[in-house]
Every structure is written in C-alpha cells, then in structure tokens.
Amino acid sequence: MTAVLLPSLTDGPDALAVTVGDESMTRSELVGAASAVARRVGGASSVAMVANATMDTVIGVVGCLLAGVPAVPLPPDSGPAERRHILTDSGAQLLLGNPIDGVDLPTVPVDLDERADAPAVEPGPESTALIMYTSGTTGLPKGVVLSRRAIAASLDGLADAWQWNADDTLVHGLPLFHVHGLVLGVIGALRHGSPLVHTVRPKAQAYAAAGGSLYFGVPTVWSRVCADPESARALSSARLLVSGSAPLPTPVFAAMRELTGHDPIERYGMSETVITISTRADGERRPGWVGLPISGVRTRLWDDAGNPVPHDGETLGRLQIAGPTLFDGYLRNPEKTAAEFTSDSWFMTGDMAVIDRGGFHRIVGRESVDLIKSGGYRIGAGEVEHALLSHPSVSEVAVVGVPDVDLGQRIVAYVVGDDVDGDVLSEFVASTLSIHKRPREIRRIDALPRNAMGKVRKKELLADD
Structure with a gap:
C-alpha cells in the first residue's frame, strides 16, 4: 500500500494503535478491520456515520480513508432536521453502523472481528478525506470539504511544532465529529504512529490514569482537571498538555502550571483551515496567545479598508490565512466558498486577532460577535x-x-x-x-x-x- 495519509499503520512492527474505553486494537488488527469496511464501502460517493466515541467510529473512518471514500461524521446529538440536512447535502449513499430511525439509507455494519487485506494503493493527496459540517450558527450547517493533502499538511506542521512522534502516547476524550477530536485526535495519532488512548469522556481521573505523554483538551476539560488537584498532579509526567477549540482562560493556564508543572500549548484552527497556528514545544508559551503559524502557513491582518494592520501586539485586524491546510470549499456552495476568499486567494477566517512584533498571534474572537464598536x-x-x-x-x-x-x-x-x-x-x-x-x-x-x-x-x- 502506498501510504499517503496513514504511513504508520503499515510501516514498522505491529504495535498497539488505539484504545477506546475498554477496547484496544493493534495496527494490524485496525488495518484488517478497516480494510473490511473499505471493501464494503468502495465506490460510494460518500459515507455517513454517527461519530460516537467508540472503536466502531475509528474503524469506520479509517476504512473510508483506505477506500478513498469521503467520510461524513454525524454528531450523535444531532436532531432529525439537522441530520436530514447533512445526509441530503452530503449525498451520502451509505450509513456505517446501526440503522437510524427515519433514515432510509443502506446500512453497512462495522465488525471489530472481521478482517480483510488492505487496498493495494491509497488514494492520492488531492482526494477528499472528510466532509465536516460546521455548527450552522448563521443558518444550516455547511459541508467543509477537506482533502488528504490539507489534513496531512496540518498534522505534519503540528508534528514539527510539538515534536510529536511515535514515542508519544496521545490521550483525550473529545468528541469524534470535530476537527479537534477526529482529525488531530485520531488521524493525527495514526499518521504519527503514537498510540491513542481515548477515554470516551474527558474526565480528570481517566486522564490521570491513562499515563500518556501528550494530552488534548478544551478549556472546560482543563478547568475540570484543575478542579481535581490529585488528577492534575498525575499529569506532571506528561510531555505536553494542549488546549484548543476555545480560548483558555488565564486563571486555568496558571492553575495548570501550578498543579502539573507544565505551561499548556495553545493553538488555533477551524474546520476550514484545520490547525494553522500554535505555540511550540521548544518555544514561548504565553497565556492568551496561540503562537506562530505552523510550517507552510501564512497569516495577515487587514483593517476595514483592506489595508495591512501593524504587528504591534495591540491593533486589531481581520485574520486571513493562506497555505496548504485550507479546505477545498463548501460542498455544493460555490457562491459561499468564493465569498470567503480574497481576490488573491487568502481565506477570511472571520476572526479578529492581533500579532506582535515577534509574530505571536492572539485571537480576540469572531468579528460577528466579539468585535465591539463602542x-x-x-x-x-x-x-x-x-x-x-x-x-x-x-x-x-x-x-x-x-x-x-x-x-x-x-x-x-x-x-x-x-x-x-x-x-x-x-x-x-x-x-x-x-x-x-x-x-x-x-x-x-x-x-x-x-x-x-x-x-x-x-x-x-x-x-x-
């Protein structure tokens, strides 16, 4: 198999790859089970699955990646109207896992014990890997089309920034229908060969018991970890604690430093860009700041008139991003896609930020709700x-x-x-x-x-x- 996105699954000796709750699989077991899924879904235009925090979801996503079929993760708590929109908009032809009431799609079971040979050739880097649906706060959720190239570029940039490699054990308990939990937390671990321990729920005691070297969490998770000092202190043996998906409050940063001995890594990204900016394992970590662009990514700030904003650490500007991690567009929505890019192909994130003289970024928030003109x-x-x-x-x-x-x-x-x-x-x-x-x-x-x-x-x- 020509490894484009998941080299660690077939390179090197067999070893433990993924643990989700009480279930574990080695690399060869995962490849065998996922290849059985790939054989069943091959040729479909896209395949949907309810992205519960289970081994079935991991096998299903990897199976779709092996088959070159775009995977469409469905939030487990989505209501009938949202689910119907995602299934219709994505054009999903199959549903992985168990049947869903009211969903009239052929169902493909996921069997943890089934095995098949891996496909001989992995799809090319420009093929679509995932269709991730945004939260839809300004209307119906939009399908973000992510290529294998974009995912790989972001994960490799983070490997460089975080010194992330096969010697790490990644621990998290985040949902598997977002970029954070699925792309970073599952595909990232498999790409870099670091065993993944998914705790199903991001509970402080489960994090403490996992014995990992690299931990992912959102600010709410880290706040709860710090509310359990014994569990927080157990993380002192970790190498990196990473926070994302929302700003980490400065008091939580300080509590993590005091209890774990670690200044957390903060990073920035969104569905349309994957992860693009981060503090580094070997660099400064400053509360409230998300650091520097990862390798290959460029950023700039523009004001209301379309002029560059000075990098003085104070002046607000609209954050725009260019580079290999960008999505291919919103599914079936070329008008919306075009509206989100500048004439010279920079993506307009919709976020306000400041950049200091050293290139460090601080995200102020969404322009629509976080920029206040008073x-x-x-x-x-x-x-x-x-x-x-x-x-x-x-x-x-x-x-x-x-x-x-x-x-x-x-x-x-x-x-x-x-x-x-x-x-x-x-x-x-x-x-x-x-x-x-x-x-x-x-x-x-x-x-x-x-x-x-x-x-x-x-x-x-x-x-x-």
Missing part, C-alpha cells in the same frame, strides 16, 4: 473576558456588544460566579485595561450556553436583547 472604539471581547476572569469572584464569563443608541454598542458581561458585584467588576476592568473597555452592564447567570467543544454560544446571549 463610543468610537474597537474593543475585542476576549481581552475584557480575560480581565474579568482574573477577578476571584468570576469563574466564567462571556462578553458581548448589544445595540445602544448613544454608544452604538455597549459592553455587556454575562458572569458565572459567587458574590458578583457589577460595579466592582466594571471598575476592576477599567483599572486593568482602559476606562472605555469596562462593561456597562454585568448580568449574572448560572451557566453559559456552550456547544460540544466548549465554545460559548454568544448568539443565544445576544438573542436576549
């Missing part, structure tokens, strides 16, 4: 959130801009915490940052609305106004 100032919600999180009465916070007749937008902070005093918190921000960045309103709530990856659903908060 009283003539451009304010990033992220810096106000980081300031509030450094106050002892605040455990979680989300900052938004709501319409205001006088200011254009006023800064409103939704705060989770005890003994929350709005005036005290507002003045705290004014003394920490600048007066014009203080929240005009503090709203205490019991919990922030979040998606499966821990990202706050700010549009749900804005719907209150």
Whole structure:
C-alpha cells in the first residue's frame, strides 16, 4: 500500500494503535478491520456515520480513508432536521453502523472481528478525506470539504511544532465529529504512529490514569482537571498538555502550571483551515496567545479598508490565512466558498486577532460577535473576558456588544460566579485595561450556553436583547 495519509499503520512492527474505553486494537488488527469496511464501502460517493466515541467510529473512518471514500461524521446529538440536512447535502449513499430511525439509507455494519487485506494503493493527496459540517450558527450547517493533502499538511506542521512522534502516547476524550477530536485526535495519532488512548469522556481521573505523554483538551476539560488537584498532579509526567477549540482562560493556564508543572500549548484552527497556528514545544508559551503559524502557513491582518494592520501586539485586524491546510470549499456552495476568499486567494477566517512584533498571534474572537464598536472604539471581547476572569469572584464569563443608541454598542458581561458585584467588576476592568473597555452592564447567570467543544454560544446571549 502506498501510504499517503496513514504511513504508520503499515510501516514498522505491529504495535498497539488505539484504545477506546475498554477496547484496544493493534495496527494490524485496525488495518484488517478497516480494510473490511473499505471493501464494503468502495465506490460510494460518500459515507455517513454517527461519530460516537467508540472503536466502531475509528474503524469506520479509517476504512473510508483506505477506500478513498469521503467520510461524513454525524454528531450523535444531532436532531432529525439537522441530520436530514447533512445526509441530503452530503449525498451520502451509505450509513456505517446501526440503522437510524427515519433514515432510509443502506446500512453497512462495522465488525471489530472481521478482517480483510488492505487496498493495494491509497488514494492520492488531492482526494477528499472528510466532509465536516460546521455548527450552522448563521443558518444550516455547511459541508467543509477537506482533502488528504490539507489534513496531512496540518498534522505534519503540528508534528514539527510539538515534536510529536511515535514515542508519544496521545490521550483525550473529545468528541469524534470535530476537527479537534477526529482529525488531530485520531488521524493525527495514526499518521504519527503514537498510540491513542481515548477515554470516551474527558474526565480528570481517566486522564490521570491513562499515563500518556501528550494530552488534548478544551478549556472546560482543563478547568475540570484543575478542579481535581490529585488528577492534575498525575499529569506532571506528561510531555505536553494542549488546549484548543476555545480560548483558555488565564486563571486555568496558571492553575495548570501550578498543579502539573507544565505551561499548556495553545493553538488555533477551524474546520476550514484545520490547525494553522500554535505555540511550540521548544518555544514561548504565553497565556492568551496561540503562537506562530505552523510550517507552510501564512497569516495577515487587514483593517476595514483592506489595508495591512501593524504587528504591534495591540491593533486589531481581520485574520486571513493562506497555505496548504485550507479546505477545498463548501460542498455544493460555490457562491459561499468564493465569498470567503480574497481576490488573491487568502481565506477570511472571520476572526479578529492581533500579532506582535515577534509574530505571536492572539485571537480576540469572531468579528460577528466579539468585535465591539463602542463610543468610537474597537474593543475585542476576549481581552475584557480575560480581565474579568482574573477577578476571584468570576469563574466564567462571556462578553458581548448589544445595540445602544448613544454608544452604538455597549459592553455587556454575562458572569458565572459567587458574590458578583457589577460595579466592582466594571471598575476592576477599567483599572486593568482602559476606562472605555469596562462593561456597562454585568448580568449574572448560572451557566453559559456552550456547544460540544466548549465554545460559548454568544448568539443565544445576544438573542436576549
């Protein structure tokens, strides 16, 4: 087999490849089971599967990759309308796994004990590997078409940045229908030959018991790990702790440093770009900053008029990305695809960022909800959130801009915490940052609305106004 994406599965001696919960498979067992799936799905235009955190999902994805058939991961908690849209839009011809009520597609079972010979030739780098559907916060979910080339480029760039290799054991318990859990957390481990231990759920005690060297988590996971000091201290023997999918609050960064002895790695990416920016294993790790572009990736910041933004660590700009990790487009939506690229083929991420003189990046947030224009100032919600999180009465916070007749937008902070005093918190921000960045309103709530990856659903908060 010509290995383009998964060389470790066929190169070198047989060894443990994947553990999911109580089930484990060696490389040869995984290749045999996945090849049986590949034989069954070969020739399909695309194949959907409910991406539960199970060995079936790992085998199914690898089987599709071996067969050169695009895999379409379905979120396990998707409702009938969302599931129907994804299946229809993707044109999936087969459903891997168990039948689903109301889904009229031929079902292909996944048998952990079945074996077949691997295909003689792995598909080329330009072929589609995955169709990942975005969360659809501004409409129906869009199918992001990711080639094998794009996935490989991102994973190899991260291997360079993190010194990730077959000597590592990767541990995580993230969902397998997102880039973080599936592309990095499964395909990345298989590409680089590092055994994967998936804990099914990202619980602190399970992370501590896994004995890994490389750990993935989202900020919510790391916050919960730090809330269990004994489990957190057990991670002191790890090599790297990586956080992504949402900004890591500075207090959690500090708690990880204190309890584990490690400054976490922070990185940036999205479905359309895979992972493009990261701090490095051998470099600086600065709370709130996601580091430098990985190998082959270029970034730039533009202002509202389309002019370059200075790299001074302060001036906000629209983040644009170019390089080999970019997606091939939105499935069946050329108009939307074209609208997301500049005339010179840079992808417009929709995120606001700053870059310092050394090239370090800080992501301020989404332009649509995190760039606040108040009283003539451009304010990033992220810096106000980081300031509030450094106050002892605040455990979680989300900052938004709501319409205001006088200011254009006023800064409103939704705060989770005890003994929350709005005036005290507002003045705290004014003394920490600048007066014009203080929240005009503090709203205490019991919990922030979040998606499966821990990202706050700010549009749900804005719907209150």
